[in-house]
Amino acid sequence: MMTAGRQGMISLLNHRWSRAACLLLASLALIGPAEAALFEKEGTPDEQRANIRKVSDQALAELYAAQPSAKARIQKAAGYAVFSNFGIKILVAGGGSGRGIVIDNQTKKETFMRMAEVQAGLGFGMKNFRLIWVFEKKSELDRFINSGWELGAQTAASAKVAGQGASVFAGAVSVTPGVWLYQLTDDGLSLELTAKGTKYYRDDALN
Numbered sequence: 001m002m003t004a005g006r007q008g009m010i011s012l013l014n015h016r017w018s019r020a021a022c023l024l025l026a027s028l029a030l031i032g033p034a035e036a037a038l039f040e041k042e043g044t045p046d047e048q049r050a051n052i053r054k055v056s057d058q059a060l061a062e063l064y065a066a067q068p069s070a071k072a073r074i075q076k077a078a079g080y081a082v083f084s085n086f087g088i089k090i091l092v093a094g095g096g097s098g099r100g101i102v103i104d105n106q107t108k109k110e111t112f113m114r115m116a117e118v119q120a121g122l123g124f125g126m127k128n129f130r131l132i133w134v135f136e137k138k139s140e141l142d143r144f145i146n147s148g149w150e151l152g153a154q155t156a157a158s159a160k161v162a163g164q165g166a167s168v169f170a171g172a173v174s175v176t177p178g179v180w181l182y183q184l185t186d187d188g189l190s191l192e193l194t195a196k197g198t199k200y201y202r203d204d205a206l207n
Contacts, residue, residue: 016105018175026044051114051205054099056082059130065184066189067171074134079104081133083115083200097118099203100131102145104140109144112206116199130184137178144179148201151175 043051045051059082064071074080102111115131135141143149171189172180183190 052099052101055084063132077134077136078138080136083131085129112203114203132182135178140179151198
């Protein structure tokens, strides 16, 4: 027979799990309107592509103002990607979504992509991230475009450590050899990579 104490503990755990699930659903429900506000109103595919280009140009201009050396590094690379992500966190649950564009510097080909993020941890608030990926090698650029990328929590932790003291790509973190990532927040250029648990994939509707 289950004791009263054990029944109380199970009831408390069920309540906490239920509360966390409700908070996660609430945060995800808010992300759609927030993303729409970031990329203005949804329109035709051509209008959406033009809007993503505009947001991308704004993010690059912000990066170059904060870290002027980044411009030459990006121009010399095989390619780069720019994403804007709107994230919301409510107590123990959170998430985010965003859009971006990948540019092959040699062919100038554009590939439009999406990103999806789920966060964990105590907190409350909203964050607007701009992420600029730099691919020194064509093989890594092609892999990102064709196979997508999943930036897990462990990868983010490794990237933070690898980026310390890196002078060639000042202000960026090393995600993997030949792949660098700049993160811009509302406070400016950040050396602490917080975009964890993020998946990147092609936007079939815009390509």
